[in-house]
Amino acid sequence: MTFNWPDIPFSGTEVDAFVAEYKIVAEELYYHLPYDSTILKPQFRNDAALKKFLEYGLVYAAFIVKQRAGNSGPGTDFDLGNSPYGPTDAMSTPEKRKHLMQNLGCIATMGAMINCWKDNKEKDPSLDPYDELGSGSRSGTPISDLMDEFNGFGSSDPDDPCTGFYSKYDDVKDEVHEQNEVLWSSILVLADEVLGLFSINGHVAVHFLRKYLEGTGGVFTENSSWGRAAAYKSAHKASIKEHINYWKNNSRTVSEKTLNQTWKDANGVSATDKIYQVRFERNFLLASAYGTATVVLSGDPKLGDFEVKRLIDDYDFFYGWEIIRSDIGIDIPGSPFNDLNITSGENRRPGGNCIQNQTVCGAIDRGGFNWAIRLPVADAMGQGCWDKWEDHPSDNPGKPFSININFDNI
Amino acid sequence: MIKTTYLQALHYLNLSVEQNELLGVSAGSSISIGSSLSFYDIFNFKDPMDVAPGGFLATTGNTRKTEGLLNGIGYFPPLDDENFHISPETIQGAMSSVIKAMLVGVLDNNGKRSTTVGIGSSTAKAETVINTLREPLQRDLTVAPFNTWRDSVGIITPTSVSRTNNVAIVTTTPAHGLSTQYDDWGVVMNLNSGIGTASFNISTSTYPNGVPIRIINSTTFTYPNTGINTDWTAVSGTADVRVGWGGTSINLHLYYT
Secondary structure: OOOOOOOOOOOOHHHHHHHHHHHHHHHHHHHHOOOOHHHEOHHHOOHHHHHHHHHHHHHHHHHHHHHHHOOOOOOOOOOHHHOOOOOOOOOOOHHHHHHHHHHHOEOOOHHHHHHHHHHHHHHOHHHOOOOOOOOHHHOOOHHHHHHHHHHHOOOOOOOOOOOOHHHHHHHHHHHHHHOOOOHHHHHHHHHHHHHHHHOHHHHHHHHHHHHHHHOOOOEEOOOOOOHHHHHHHHHHHHHHHHHHHHHOOOOOOEEEOOOOHHHHHHOOOOOOOEEEEEEOOOOHHHHHHHOEEEEEEOOOOOOOOOOEEEEEEEEOOOOOEEEOOOOOOOOOOOOOOOHHHEEEOOOOOHHHOOOOOOOHHHHHHOOOOOHHHHHHHHHHHOOOOOOOHHHOOOOOOOOOEEEEEEOOOO | OOEOHHHHHHOOOOOOOEEOOOOOOEEOEEEEEOOOEEEEEEEOOOOOOOOOOOOOOOOOHHHHHHHHHHHHHOOOOOOOOOOOOOOHHHHHHHHHHHHHHHHHHHEOHHHOOOOOEOOOOHHHHHHHHHHHOEOHHHOOOOOOOOOOOOOOOEEEOEEEEEEEOOEEEEEEOOOOOOOOOOOOEEEEEEEEEOOOHHHHOOOOOOOOOOEEOEEEEOOEEEEEOOOOOEEEEEOEEEEEEEEOOOOOOOOEEEEEO
8 A cells, every 4th residue: 555645736846855755754754664653642653644644744734845935836925826726717627526526525424424414413412303323322421521621631741641630630530420320331331332443453442451350360262251352353363464564674563573482382382483573552452452472383484474373461550450471481472471470560669679658640651642551451450559469448349361372273 | 434533534534524623623624525525624723732641532332341451451453453443533633643753763853843854773763663653651751752752942931911701811921032933932831819810720631732822922822721702811921932843834734645
């Protein structure tokens, strides 16, 4: 999927050089740079949307450079006649009318019409008094309010997302509890609906989060309950392979890893199998499920086709609970663990020293914000820090688990 | 005639006059019908001073709820996804942020007042773009754009202020010395004496690189400032001068034909 660059209806020494470099940088960013998309503001995490922003943004960026250059020709000042899209007899021919419609995005598909309906309803709610296209039964509920409030979190201070957080969050939480619902459970129902629409990996990510919050611990395997993701194990496996295949030549994203023979023997790793550390960067939903994981492949992906045989990881959080590993023998992420080795995450005990009064927002704060995912995790533990999970006074402060999925028979 | 709003937004066409909240002036749009039909609009950055991306911008209705949920989950759909309606304001805000990031990444001088492609590899430039688009607490503040973007470029001395229709007017002594060759000046006002002067101050928590100003003459400038109309008041304090986006102009007129 290559870029579909627009024509730039003006030229000049500076702007031509800028446009050429813009395209090079955009293509480097989009196709080759293995950045972690989860650390970007949400609007830029979707590759397809980012690509459109880059494509459509070129005209405007180029125009700014053209204006700054101050040389003659179209686009150098505010004279409308010098605008990048010059005025013509716009509607004089069918071709020009079509061009106008296309530029306006006038498309009479069912989806476009629904979008248009919704958009117009925003301007005039009386157009849909029965909310037939609204958010259904949840409209007007505390969760609906929460969806509103998510917009407000952090918006008062662009550099400090914690500002104003607690009052908003506590209000919504209280409202939800008055409805005899648990906030995180309600959030996950919504998240499952939304993320599952984008990809089956959304169901996996939400299922893992639910398991953590239910506090069941243990080891998650191919035979565990996969919830709504159960029907999509094969597709999930395929998407992991697709990610590795795309980034196989980038050593930051896919790097060979050495594990001890004890672990290999215990997990059926053959002499020809290859083990890699895989960062699921540029893949928001897989990154939400695993972050970075260890994956056993049937062969070197650089040398030919391969299969994903096994994936291991610990599902824990630096703003929630973490599993301490010795990395000796089989005591590595993905293996069974003793609950005594669960401790508060790095954001609550930097360098191993508990910050006793660490707040929920403060714990999240250090790593950025995906409110719906991070909030329930940090909020389950609440304010404070504990060296041992079992010392936490709550019945269910969340609990990490390990992941060891054998994909051989999937 | 059905409009696919995301495409319209990407073409930066707003068929309603939009009030630029920060700048305090209206970006315009017009439809003229005569021997030909044409539309035009003005392209302005929503925030003409800072480089940091904004958030989701829907203000009402179900779109705000949808965007709230997406913000909470931390996900953004493909723009042509028919299940989630993203507001034109959010789309345009995001595209503006990408444009700023690309200007910073591609041009020298952090993208300010420059038309020259910067030195360095395309990878390094792409990493600058990514740094610009990061969550606030994920930014590397030691490199572009954040290492220098919000730097002060001078201090001027206000001596009296007034406010009319939510626009503050400031006189300075001596002359402010800002060149009218540029329209990208901004200030962080910090007044410490004079009746009611606190309401004229600018919080860097809200406006990290100040608010844009309009130069009236060599000793007078204005800036958007919500508040009651206020007569001229003698003041003391400082106006910390910043530079935002622009050069000779930040406006762009578009014709759709």
